[in-house]
Amino acid sequence: DQQVKQNSPSLSVQEGRISILNCDYTNSMFDYFLWYKKYPAEGPTFLISISSIKDKNEDGRFTVFLNKSAKHLSLHIVPSQPGDSAVYFCAASAKGSQGNLIFGKGTKLSVKP
Amino acid sequence: SQTIHQWPATLVQPVGSPLSLECTVEGTSNPNLYWYRQAAGRGLQLLFYSVGIGQISSEVPQNLSASRPQDRQFILSSKKLLLSDSGFYLCAWSAGGQGIQYFGAGTRLSVL
Numbered sequence: 001d002q003q004v005k006q007n008s009p010s011l012s013v014q015e016g017r018i019s020i021l022n023c024d025y026t027n028s029m030f031d032y033f034l035w036y037k038k039y040p041a042e043g044p045t046f047l048i049s050i051s052s053i054k055d056k057n058e059d060g061r062f063t064v065f066l067n068k069s070a071k072h073l074s075l076h077i078v079p080s081q082p083g084d085s086a087v088y089f090c091a092a093s094a095k096g097s098q099g100n101l102i103f104g105k106g107t108k109l110s111v112k113p
Numbered sequence: 114s115q116t117i118h119q120w121p122a123t124l125v126q127p128v129g130s131p132l133s134l135e136c137t138v139e140g141t142s143n144p145n146l147y148w149y150r151q152a153a154g155r156g157l158q159l160l161f162y163s164v165g166i167g168q169i170s171s172e173v174p175q176n177l178s179a180s181r182p183q184d185r186q187f188i189l190s191s192k193k194l195l196l197s198d199s200g201f202y203l204c205a206w207s208a209g210g211q212g213i214q215y216f217g218a219g220t221r222l223s224v225l
Contacts, residue, residue, distance in 0.1 A: 032211045043203050043216030099211045105156040
């Protein structure tokens with residue numbers, strides 16, 4: 001049973017436009033959510049996170065939105081740059097879980113010049 | 114600053130051979146440590162985590178084991194590798210609780 005779902009395996013966006021990556025979760029105990037970026041043959045790099053007490057968190061070009069009622073979060077990248085091309089993973093953890101992260105399968109973002 | 118080291122970067126092993134992957138963290142003490150595996154076309158699956166020396170929790174029953182002989186050292190082992198053990202193995206650390214996890218560069222394991 002997949003608790004964190006990224007239903008779009010890939011996304012292609014033009015440079016300068018907005019990239020929107022989506023993530024859905026099923027476990028109502030999740031209260032902390034993270035986005036990671038991963039290049040091939042490298043470890044994931046932390047991008048941005050959000051606690052369930054918030055509905056938005058912004059860091060430069062990256063904004064994460066959380067809709068708790070819909071159990072949905074999204075990552076917005078504006079403006080998108082070719083260097084943003086990578087696989088993006090959504091992850092979630094529940095309080096008391098020792099911080100164990102449950103990852104989605106990832107979305108491969110391609111930003112075309 | 115904290116750094117995480119993981120080696121080797123790539124490894125090709127025959128079926129039935131043993132495995133030992135090592136991960137060390139610098140610049141912090143008493144970190145939570147994690148081993149993940151990413152199989153081809155899949156997400157990251159948590160294999161083991163540790164909140165202290167000698168304390169190992171397994172998330173998925175499998176052909177692998179983990180040990181934490183020192184505070185900042187985490188080892189992933191197998192006595193006999195299977196073809197299904199092939200994948201990309203990642204070590205991560207966090208400061209504890211629901212802190213952000215920081216990942217190593219990973220080891221690409223191919224079992225032939």
